[in-house]
Amino acid sequence: QSALTQPPSASGTPGQRVTISCSGSTSNIGSNTVNWYQQLPGTAPKLLIYSNDLIYGSNQRPSGVPGRFSGSKSGTSASLAISGLQSEDEADYYCEAWDDSLNAWLFGGGTRLTVL
Amino acid sequence: QLVQSGAEVRRPGESLRISCKTSGYSFTNYWVGWVRQMPGRGLEWMGIVHPSDSDTRYSPSFRGQVTISADKSITTAYLHWSRVEASDTAIYYCVRRNSAYGWDNWGQGTLLTVSS
Numbered sequence: 256q257s258a259l260t261q262p263p264s265a266s267g268t269p270g271q272r273v274t275i276s277c278s279g280s281t282s283n284i285g286s287n288t289v290n291w292y293q294q295l296p297g298t299a300p301k302l303l304i305y306s307n308d309l310i311y312g313s314n315q316r317p318s319g320v321p322g323r324f325s326g327s328k329s330g331t332s333a334s335l336a337i338s339g340l341q342s343e344d345e346a347d348y349y350c351e352a353w354d355d356s357l358n359a360w361l362f363g364g365g366t367r368l369t370v371l
Numbered sequence: 372q373l374v375q376s377g378a379e380v381r382r383p384g385e386s387l388r389i390s391c392k393t394s395g396y397s398f399t400n401y402w403v404g405w406v407r408q409m410p411g412r413g414l415e416w417m418g419i420v421h422p423s424d425s426d427t428r429y430s431p432s433f434r435g436q437v438t439i440s441a442d443k444s445i446t447t448a449y450l451h452w453s454r455v456e457a458s459d460t461a462i463y464y465c466v467r468r469n470s471a472y473g474w475d476n477w478g479q480g481t482l483l484t485v486s487s
Contacts, residue, residue: 290473292414299464299477300406300414317472349414351473359430360404365413 258283259350259363266369272338275366277350279331283361287353289333291326294347294365303348304335337368345370373403373465373478380484381455388451389481391465398446399423402468405439405450408480409461419468420448455485 260278267273277289291304304326305315314326323344325336333350350363376390391403404419418429422441429439438451448465461483467476 288473292474294414299480300474301477302473302475305472305475315472317475347413351414357431358428359432360416362406362414362416 258354258357259352259361261348261350261363261366263364264367264369266371267337267340268371269340269342271340272336273340273368274337275335275348275350275368277333277335277363279333279352279361281331282356283331283352283354284328284333285331286355289326289328290351291324291335292349292351292362294349296346300349340370342370344368373467373476375463375465375478375481378482378484380486382487383456383485384454386451386453387455387483388449389463389483391448391450391478393446393448393467396467398441399443403441403448404466404468404474405437405448406464406466406474407433407461408464414464417450417463422446422448455483457485457487459483460485 265275288306292300293303294300302317323338327334347365347367349365354361372395374392381387399422402419402421405417407415407417416430417433418439420427420439420441422443427439441448462480464480465478466474469475
């Protein structure tokens, strides 16, 4: 069981806004930046959102990632929001952060997003 | 770009080394890590190596189970098992760590199947 907790599944219809949560602790999300990754079926994960903001986790997107994706952080939790949901957004999504106690990078357990 | 070696099939107890050939960036300026994904499961960080001096760090979960190394003369990172087990069956990804952006470049993955 990962120290970063995500809901195993999420769903939405095209055009909707969905959010995926990532809950951690003071030793990881509470004191370090959070990044998000997208893994399309049968492919390697891809960096989706990175953050260089320790407090608010404001979203930064690598080149090529649509502005529909955004990230945020509050205390020991982080969230990924996807607005204007599209069928090609159907994928697994993972949060990630460094843990000061474990001296390890942690991934959340992953959330499978289904576009209905 | 990170290009990994091909799929492997091994029997329990055999040794194995898989590789990750990098190109297109200064190999000695970035850490390179390995991430495991067991069948139908999430991502797990295994360890990381800095090619400039082969400084290596391991996740507590994988320390002593695998060896990570790098050869800067051929810009290649490696993941080595002295004795594989059935529980090592998984896809293994090599990935570049960017201090500002997180895990920003992923290899295509190497599938390891361990079966008697």
